[in-house]
Amino acid sequence: MKMNRRTFLKTTGAAVVASALPMSLVRVAFGAKNPAQDFTFAYISDAHIQQIEGSKFVRNWDMGLIRAIQEANLLTPRPDFFFFGGDLAQLGKKEELDHGLDIISKLRGKVYYVIGEHDYYLDLGKYWESKISPLWYSFDHKGVHFVVLNSILTYDKWTHKNWTTPMDRMLAMARLDNPEGSPFLVGEKQREWLKKDLERVDKSTPIVLCSHSPIQKIYKGWNFWTDDAESVQTLLKPFNKVTVIYGHVHQIQYNQVGNISFHAVMATAWPWPYPKSYVQDPSHLPKLTVPMNRADPFFERDATGWQFINLRTGNVDMHYQLPDNENRSVVFNPKTGSPKDSKYQDVSRHIPPQNHY
């Protein structure tokens, strides 16, 4: 190739960008027999964009979302689409949702949205529904059936009790450790819809269900919990390959319940402690989970991140992108029929920062 100055600058520029990236972003290993059916998507969640006043927003949370989007824009090959996993806003305000959407508009690709409690409890999802996305829906992509649920509903008597203002309700739900909180719920209406939606789907079709709260019960005190989780799981039982992906918990979690694999995603805003580090109350982290590294508060992006996912086997291979930490991969193991960390699963491989207390 004849190299003039312009092409030299172009190619070295690309080389510099590529060498600054983790290798995992440059090439995704594909293995499906039919490449057309082989696809990846990326998952960004829990940005918690927080307004200070007027056009001033908390810089730290802005930077988390901006960084995730800049990195995701460098994925090669391109993911087929993106998910945003909920809690775009901190207090459900239009200003926060608009500012978040403005940052997300830089993402190159289609985005599917899941609503979180921080987006919902100010106006009960009205602005979200009018401007961003339906609250629950399904779609098919290259032989996989995707379902999105609004899993952060709760009992009517709490939602519609005598709140002084809608913001009081929002603040009550936004406080994770609120003893006056209320457990999350998918609810009968959506479960009926889900039942009908799944009736037309072949039992061998891989199912990926995306919700904000875990459709399993880990710790009720912080709503790492969905009250009707078992009823939703029952609807998913007839299918061969089922994965539930959830946000809300701001940490690595994975589990296998019967035929269902569970994966949590990282937040871009801040990490949360594992429930067992609150010693006054019992909790139930899935035994399979090898925790993320304990956060170093002096590096504000530590223990945050985003993930890309490939579905070449019909099960989810989750690749966590963790700034200044070794990236983690949690991959479905067909031999054991459950997700497995590709490096740290064995207890002898655990490292000191994975010890939470």
Added chain:
Amino acid sequence: MRDIRRYFGVLLIMLIVTAALAMKFPAQADEFTKEDVARWTKEFTTVVNEGSRLFHSSTLGKNKVSCDQCHPNAANTHPETYPKFQKQIGKVITLFEMVNWCLRNPLEGDPLAADDPRMVALLAYILHERRGVPLAPGKH
């Protein structure tokens, strides 16, 4: 010999005076009642509750971020491990200095004096949420 006699004499007088005082004034300094304990517990609980309020407050710092956003129930604060070496500060520090680090950085606010009633309340809340955990100074 005279010195020893004088010593015992003084000792005897002291004993007599102490016994006389004890009969006249019932013990005060070394005994306390259920009512005392109830009052002290109430005082402590009031400060813990104030600490909880501050810990969940959006006005402690200057950017509306509150402590509990990262530390629900004050979890992951590890008060039992202080004083300890913080590599980023480069020396051994106590918990109040780490609280001040959080006030300055994630909360973008001003630090508090060690004996500021608000700092005392925050520390009371953090330690109360960690009650029962053995002390482990220096642990990482």
